[in-house]
Amino acid sequence: MLRTGILFLFLLIFVLPSAKAQISISSPYSRYAFGELNSSGFAGYSGMGYANIAVTDSTLINIGNPASFAFFIPHRPLFDFGASGIFTKASTSEASSNFSAMGLRNIALGIPINERFGLSLGVVPFSSVGYELSTTTTEAGIGDVTYNFNGSGGLNKIYLGFAGRAINTKKHQLAFGLTGNYLFGNITRSRTAYYPGYTGIKHTKVVHHTIVSDFLFESGAYDRLSLPVKEKVKRDSSIVPVRRFLSFGATYTLGNQIGARQDMLAYTFKNSYEILLDTVAYLDTTSGYLNFPEKIGFGIAYEWHVGRTGNDFTRILLSAQGELQNWSRYAEVFGNSVVEDQLKNARNFALGFSITPLATNKIEKGKFHRIMTYRMGLRYADTYLNLYDTQIKQYGISFGLGIPLVQTFSFSQLNVGFEFGKRGTTENNLLQENYFAFQVGFTIMPHKYDGWFYKRKYD
Numbered sequence: 001m002l003r004t005g006i007l008f009l010f011l012l013i014f015v016l017p018s019a020k021a022q023i024s025i026s027s028p029y030s031r032y033a034f035g036e037l038n039s040s041g042f043a044g045y046s047g048m049g050y051a052n053i054a055v056t057d058s059t060l061i062n063i064g065n066p067a068s069f070a071f072f073i074p075h076r077p078l079f080d081f082g083a084s085g086i087f088t089k090a091s092t093s094e095a096s097s098n099f100s101a102m103g104l105r106n107i108a109l110g111i112p113i114n115e116r117f118g119l120s121l122g123v124v125p126f127s128s129v130g131y132e133l134s135t136t137t138t139e140a141g142i143g144d145v146t147y148n149f150n151g152s153g154g155l156n157k158i159y160l161g162f163a164g165r166a167i168n169t170k171k172h173q174l175a176f177g178l179t180g181n182y183l184f185g186n187i188t189r190s191r192t193a194y195y196p197g198y199t200g201i202k203h204t205k206v207v208h209h210t211i212v213s214d215f216l217f218e219s220g221a222y223d224r225l226s227l228p229v230k231e232k233v234k235r236d237s238s239i240v241p242v243r244r245f246l247s248f249g250a251t252y253t254l255g256n257q258i259g260a261r262q263d264m265l266a267y268t269f270k271n272s273y274e275i276l277l278d279t280v281a282y283l284d285t286t287s288g289y290l291n292f293p294e295k296i297g298f299g300i301a302y303e304w305h306v307g308r309t310g311n312d313f314t315r316i317l318l319s320a321q322g323e324l325q326n327w328s329r330y331a332e333v334f335g336n337s338v339v340e341d342q343l344k345n346a347r348n349f350a351l352g353f354s355i356t357p358l359a360t361n362k363i364e365k366g367k368f369h370r371i372m373t374y375r376m377g378l379r380y381a382d383t384y385l386n387l388y389d390t391q392i393k394q395y396g397i398s399f400g401l402g403i404p405l406v407q408t409f410s411f412s413q414l415n416v417g418f419e420f421g422k423r424g425t426t427e428n429n430l431l432q433e434n435y436f437a438f439q440v441g442f443t444i445m446p447h448k449y450d451g452w453f454y455k456r457k458y459d
Contacts, residue, residue: 027088027099028131028431029385029392029424032341033330034290035129035154035187040064042106043082043441046417047400048352049377051319053299054249055352056222059411060443061110061120065249065299066177067222069120069163072112075446080108080122082415082441089434093426101130105439116165121158128154129187148192155185155212163220173224181216183258202268202277214259216292220251232306240307247301249321255294261285262334288334297323305359315356315373323348327384344386350379356402373402375417388428396421405442415441 030036041050044060052064061080062068072078085102108122133149163177187210195201227244266280299321306314327343358370377398385392400417417439424432 027433028090028133029383029433030127030129031131031133031149031151031189032385033327033343034292035127035151037127038125042080042108043084043400043415043417043439044402044413044443045352046084046419046439047375047377047398047415048319048354049350049379049396049398049419051299051321051350051352051377051379053220053251053297053319053321053323054222054247054301055299055317055319056224056247059413059445060415061108061122063108063120063122063124063159063161063179065222065251066161066179066218066220067163067175067249068220069110069118069161069177070116070165070175070222072110072118073445074112074115076411077112077446078108078110079444080106080110080441082106082439084437084439086435086437091426091432091434092429105441116168117163119160119162121160123156123158126155126157126181126183126185129189130154144196146194146196148194149190150192151187151189153185153187155183155187157181157183157216161218171226173222175222177220177222179218179220181218182214183216184213186211203270203274204266204268204280205274206264206266208262208264210260210262210290212258212260212290214256214289216253216256216258218251218253221249223248242307243305243313245301245303245305247299247303249297249299249301251295251297251323253295253325255326256292257289258292259287259289260334261287283335286335286337288332288337290332291330293326293329295323295325297321313359315354315359317352317354319350319352321350325384330384342386343384344382344391346384347382348379349381350377352377354400354402368404371404375400375402377419383423387430390425390428390430392424392430394421394423405444411443411445413443415439415443 027036039050041052041064042061045052045062045064050064052062055062056068056071058071058073061078082105083103084105088099090097090099106122106124108120110118110120112118129151131151134146136144136146138144159179159181161177161179163175165173165175167174190205190207192205194203224245224247227246230242231239232242263285264283268277268280270277299319301317301319304316325346328345330341330343332339354373354375356373379396381394383392383394396419398417398419400415403414405412405414419437422432422434424430426432
């Protein structure tokens with residue numbers, strides 16, 4: 001018990017503040033705004049299309065709705081860490097290329113305070129930037145000019161969330177939660193112009209380096225109703241109860257002017273090694289902000305617990321949700337410089353399904369597959385990107401597994417999720433990305449007889 005407590009404090013004080021859960025990426029669509037925003041969910045919900053606003057599970061950390069932190073099991077904290085990767089085939093109407101990226105996804109803790117209150121903290125990626133574009137045009141009186149656009153970096157967030165149940169009865173549970181996020185990281189974007197056919201003009205390059213550091217707040221509500229119990233007659237004529245639950249969830253992210261600092265360097269150079277010739281312009285670090293628009297989400301879930309033997313049951317869950325975010329007013333403001341990317345309002349919809357054939361912590365010989373959780377999800381998004389009068393859309397279908405790690409007395413598990421999806425189109429000189437993404441996460445929960453935070457009766 002002492003060793004686990006020391007380990008917990010070490011993770012809390014030293015590991016989380018210094019960790020970076022950053023995922024590298026290679027996508028031209030990450031060029032705009034904050035880059036590609038990462039989904040609000042760990043591996044346990046990735047197989048459900050991240051349809052987690054109206055879902056609680058005391059064996060998983062759900063950052064999709066802060067109110068879920070109120071449903072951790074007393075004396076049984078959770079430690080979750082995971083990684084993810086993506087393999088992408090990017091195609092235009094004339095050519096295609098393959099890219100891949102992998103990285104740490106999350107480090108998080110879920111801490112039950114008592115039967116009605118809980119909190120969670122961790123480090124997760126907020127956004128990722130990674131692209132390299134090149135185009136050649138013919139300029140009058142100059143000839144061919146090659147323009148290169150490059151970007152890298154991204155933002156992480158350290159979050160701390162707290163939740164409590166305002167109503168806590170067997171038939172009705174109502175919870176509210178609040179999460180504070182500290183965003184930090186940097187994004188580098190550059191534009192280069194090469195003049196290969198005209199030696200009288202020097203090559204030029206402009207580099208913008210943006211450092212972000214500010215807070216963002218999210219709130220959530222969760223309402224769970226127990227519906228009247230039904231009875232079901234099995235094939236052997238035995239009668240088993242069917243317990244049903246209807247849940248609603250809502251989330252709201254407060255819009256904010258995210259504080260940032262930016263510097264700019266423009267210079268001329270020669271040859272492919274970019275040997276500097278002259279500094280054309282230099283702007284020292286300038287304070288400003290990036291607009292992050294408010295976001296609202298709603299979800300609904302229906303859950304069945306079909307009785308089996310003793311306290312065991314089959315758990316079936318169906319969840320759906322939608323999210324809206326107003327990106328049309330996005331702008332980057334640094335001093336007298338204002339950049340507007342002409343973004344569109346974003347909409348995200350997801351549908352998730354999961355089934356655990358035998359919800360129990362006992363494993364019968366040869367029946368390990370029955371206590372695994374099987375997941376499936378669909379999602380669709382109108383992204384905030386609007387290029388050549390075309391709003392970029394994204395589609396995905398996902399699958400996942402929850403695999404118990406310990407045979408008895410613990411809910412520790414390995415969660416894996418896979419998604420096959422498509423983003424963009426080859427029409428209007430745009431890019432279509434077909435991708436395969438995966439997430440792997442370990443959720444560690446103390447043994448039943450090693451619960452934390454029990455009050456000592458003897459010294």
